[in-house]
Amino acid sequence: PGDARGLLDDAYRQIRREFLIAPPWLLHSSVPELLAGFWCAFRESLIAGPANRAAREAVAEGVAEVNRCPYCADVHSFMLDGALLGKQQRRADPEIATYRDWALATRSPSAAVLKSPPFEARDRAQIIGTALVFHYLNRMVSVYLGDSPLPPDRFSRGAATSVLAKRIANVAAVPGESLALLPSASVPEWLGWARENPSVAEAFTRFHNAVEKASPEFVSCGVRELVESRLAGWNGEDP
DSSP states (O other), X not given: OTTOOHHHHHHHHHHHHHSOOOXXXXXXXXXXXXXXXXXXXXXXXXXXXXXXXXXXXXXXXXXXXXXXXXXXXXXXXXXXXXXXSOHHHHHTOXXXXXHHHHHHTTTOTTOHHHHSOSSOGGGHHXXXXXXXXXXXXXXXXHHHSOSOSSOSSHHHHHHHIIIIIHXXXXXXXXXXXXXXXXXXXXXXXXXXXXXXXXXXXXXXXXXXXXXXXXXXXXXXXXXXXXXXXXXXXXXXXOO
């Protein structure tokens, strides 16, 4: 990050201020537009805006569990337990449990909880955005990173919680500030679920466009066709 220039440096400055420059960001750094697009979607869904941050962290944790991604599950459970609620309060908070249950069902299209979600329409974009961004991130992390970024012993984990998690949780991020990193574009129809929150809709538009721009250069046509055909018939089961 100290050597970054241009768009990459601009993105890292915002990430450093509002989150933490960590391995999931670094593994995107060879394609600065992709890193910036991913940051836009991540920030506007999980960090900025009015939706309950603890609820969003519970969604991140639940999605990581259903995808069996211990790296992300560790990070976001320690955010909940160490900085936002604490273990005792989380166990006693039925609302947080409902968000986690919803997240655990996001790979089960027929689940009843998906038809009656625990959130209001005004929070829908950020909650669904958080789930979507972690379904992406879990797969990247599972391929490229280890089991957990946290130290194995309890004392070191406690120290990390007190220093890092509380700093991250207390950041006041203004919605939409990440959007200046990438050019604007028309929001596609499939992002209709995000229209109540223009910052989230525009963030995912930028992320989508960054992927579309990069994929022909880095992913062969045959691989892209294979992925698209598998996704077209996918119903949430393990591949």
